[in-house]
Amino acid sequence: MTEIEPIVRRSLHSELVDRLRTLIAEGTLTPGTKLVEKDLCDSFGVSRTPFREAVRALAAEGLVVLMPSRGASVATVTHDQIIDSFVVMGALEGLAGELAAPRITPEKLEEIRGLHAAMLNCRRAGDLDGYYARNRGIHDAIFAAAGNETLAATRRIIHTRIVNLRFVARIGDEAWATAIAEHEEMLVALNARDGAHLGAVLRRHLESKRAQVAHWLQHRPAGA
């Protein structure tokens, strides 16, 4: 018998939270866009009450900002905030690595190896979306192996803030080589169940990303 899935019962507002989050992450709602209640409610076909609840929830996450009596708009992210987020992510990924390495099961390790191989194939095939999906999968697996729910939740919030800026999409070849080398080193550290090593590699990995994004921001600060 297959695993029994609990029946997911969702309220309108939580459905809206997901939809809005996706719209923001995908760039349909760009930073600074005013969230005019009437317009969006009409589009979604819901009344203002659940919509406003959803907006308040997203505001608590920092994805939208509320101006009293002047409505809500998609949070604008300054360059500093982007860099800051990468710095914090470095600490979180580092911790995840330290925790994950001693805890990881052989099955999970094998799964990550598979993702790593698939990621390389995607890159060779020019499938960038696939590449990023696998990359994300590897990091997800490490956070899952860390077995710290607070850590995973914290990461989720910060991740949504930087994923919607798809800078990452434009990686130069040299940066890619670095990233791959770091990923290879992760596998070594994981295999050795060396938490300190994995933590260090992940911190370095995020620092590389940060430097790369910082450079990108320097040279084309206008393009979104």
Next chain:
Amino acid sequence: MTEIEPIVRRSLHSELVDRLRTLIAEGTLTPGTKLVEKDLCDSFGVSRTPFREAVRALAAEGLVVLMPSRGASVATVTHDQIIDSFVVMGALEGLAGELAAPRITPEKLEEIRGLHAAMLNCRRAGDLDGYYARNRGIHDAIFAAAGNETLAATRRIIHTRIVNLRFVARIGDEAWATAIAEHEEMLVALNARDGAHLGAVLRRHLESKRAQVAHWLQHRPAGA
């Protein structure tokens, strides 16, 4: 002329968020308590709409949990989640230390020295509330000196989750001696503008706290 303070214009719901957060932090609303809309709305003298918006915001922070069609209740925090939070806090404080030490101004450093001295006096005088206020102040100052808004915001969320469990209130003498020694070491690291050192001390400091809370949880898991 004194500094001009902007007029804070608050909506009802954000006022409610603060009030509810305080009630939860102070233990008036204990984990597991159902937030019955009608009762609380009557108490606060507001209608359900702003109240519900506030509850949704707190849910996004993880302070309350929503059960579809069954209302909201104050999030129950498992022992594992408490420990997890301390672990994450260790990484955040460590990062804050690394960033703060090279950036701190002589004035801020002096301020921290003052807080440290005041903290010791409070402890000697048996003023526990004062002690914790100063302790909090020192850590606040370090996070402020780190100059990373994302880091400060992330810390704020996790902090509210563990501050409402005032385990910390019952510190044994030996633990206190350790804490003081660690704080002294922080001042040394700050004075030397040694980020790596300050980061290491703070990580150790949080690890001490974690161990202490873990021990406390082991031996009196029932008391709230």
Next chain:
DNA sequence: GCAGGAAATTTTGTATACTTAATCCTGTAA
């Protein structure tokens, strides 16, 4: 022609009314 101000419109904030879902209690049958 431009500036200032007042009215109108739009939009948000709050309250209330209505609908739907869950729980509780009672009655009946085994």
Next chain:
DNA sequence: TTACAGGATTAAGTATACAAAATTTCCTGC
């Protein structure tokens, strides 16, 4: 006496209506 069914009650979910604030537009006066 217990277990189940069905209605009654209560509370949550959603929609709408009303009030207040902000923005826009248009008119008047200089």
